[in-house]
Amino acid sequence: MSDDTKRPTRLAMIASKGTLDWGYPPFILASTAAALDMEVCVFFTFYGLVLLKKKLKLKVSPQGNPAMPMKMPFGPKGLQNINWPIPNVISGNVPGFELMATSLMKKTFKKKGVATIENLRDSCLELGVKLVACQMTMDVFGFTKDDFIDGIEYGGAATFLEFAADANISLFI
Amino acid sequence: MDKPQELDCRGMNCPLPVLKTKKALTTMKTGELLRVTATDPGSVADMAAFSRRTGYALVESGQADGAFFYVFRVK
Numbered sequence: 001m002s003d004d005t006k007r008p009t010r011l012a013m014i015a016s017k018g019t020l021d022w023g024y025p026p027f028i029l030a031s032t033a034a035a036l037d038m039e040v041c042v043f044f045t046f047y048g049l050v051l052l053k054k055k056l057k058l059k060v061s062p063q064g065n066p067a068m069p070m071k072m073p074f075g076p077k078g079l080q081n082i083n084w085p086i087p088n089v090i091s092g093n094v095p096g097f098e099l100m101a102t103s104l105m106k107k108t109f110k111k112k113g114v115a116t117i118e119n120l121r122d123s124c125l126e127l128g129v130k131l132v133a134c135q136m137t138m139d140v141f142g143f144t145k146d147d148f149i150d151g152i153e154y155g156g157a158a159t160f161l162e163f164a165a166d167a168n169i170s171l172f173i
Numbered sequence: 174m175d176k177p178q179e180l181d182c183r184g185m186n187c188p189l190p191v192l193k194t195k196k197a198l199t200t201m202k203t204g205e206l207l208r209v210t211a212t213d214p215g216s217v218a219d220m221a222a223f224s225r226r227t228g229y230a231l232v233e234s235g236q237a238d239g240a241f242f243y244v245f246r247v248k
Contacts, residue, residue, distance in 0.1 A: 009226075032188040035195035036226040113186040113213070123192050 009038045012164035014172045015048035020058040020102060020117070021068075023051050025173050027120035033169075034127035041167075042124075043160040045134035048173075049141065052133050052148045056117060059102045062091040073107040125151045132159060177206035182216070183240055190216045191223050194245065198229055201247045206232070209243045216241055 011033040015026035026042050033040045044052050051058075062068050070084045091097050109116075115123075124131060131152040138144070138154075145154070153159075164170050180197050182190035190211045197207055209220070217234075220243045224231035233244040 028188050031192055035188070035192050036223060038226075113184045113189070115186075115189050120188075127192075127195075 007039075007166070009036075009169075010163070010167040011038050011040045011169045011171070012160065012167035013040070013042045013170070014160065015042050015044045015051055016046050016173065018047035018050035018058065020060040020105060022173065023056075023058050023117050024120070026051070027117055027124055029171070030129045031120050031123040031127060034124065034129050040124075040128075041130040041132060041160070041163045043132045043134065043155075045137050049133060049137050049143065051117070051121070052131060052152055053143075054147065054149055058117065059098055060105050061098050062086060062101045063088055063098075068101075070101070070104070071108070073104055073111055121149070125149075130163070175205065177208040177244055180207055180209045182209055182211040182213070184212060186213050187215050187219065191219055194220070194223065194243075195227070198245060198247055203247050205247045207245045207247065209245070210238075210240045211243070212240050214241075216243075 011029070013026055013030060015023075017023070026048070030040045030042050050056070060068070062070065066088075070086050071082065072080050072084075074080070086097075091101070121131075132155050133148060133152055135154050135156055178197065178201060180193060182193055185193070190209065190213055194207070194209050197209075201207060211220075213219075220234065220241075221231060223229070224245065228248050230246045230248070231243060232246050233242075235242060
């Protein structure tokens with residue numbers, strides 16, 4: 001523990017998932033924490049690494065995700081409120097179902113005034129959030145620095161743990 | 174008292190009102206006021222938390238014209 005009395009509150013996060021739904025929490029929390037004057041580091045590892053790619057192509061899968069509401073993002077209010085239960089046997093076998101679910105989720109987010117992941121990621125960089133790409137996962141998945149946005153750092157477990165050792169909040173997402 | 178600077182966050186959802194508010198406050202001078210309007214019901218708790226964490230005083234808040242409003246003073 002450092003003896004810095006004025007050290008800001010620290011948030012350390014690991015982002016390990018690269019789907020449209022799970023891509024949100026790390027960026028929402030990181031940007032908000034930075035806006036609350038916290039010092040933030042997000043370590044992107046395994047599937048979370050794709051969240052740092054220049055061009056995001058995140059998808060959401062209803063399959064194996066039975067809690068996901070399937071609602072129409074447009075049309076009369078009554079219709080929008082209906083939840084259409086889609087059995088896994090359909091969501092997993094109908095071609096294009098995942099694309100449709102992804103498109104529905106994006107439309108709904110936009111309609112409800114939710115920022116895009118790209119926007120939140122930009123806010124994180126603007127607010128000085130430290131975004132660290134896991135070098136080991138990059139090697140395993142065959143990613144290069146060219147695949148990722150500018151302004152990020154590269155490191156491994158020790159890099160994250162050194163920061164997290166003095167963190168007030170640590171989250172694995 | 175000078176007229177507060179206005180920030181319209183109506184129609185935006187979490188965490189955008191907080192992010193926009195912070196961004197606006199950092200461009201302003203000490204003592205100046207910022208009046209934020211938002212429709213996100215979550216902003217009621219979030220703006221208060223933002224104020225407590227950052228020290229930007231929430232000098233007034235409430236509801237008007239179908240929206241929530243928050244007046245911050247720049248520290």
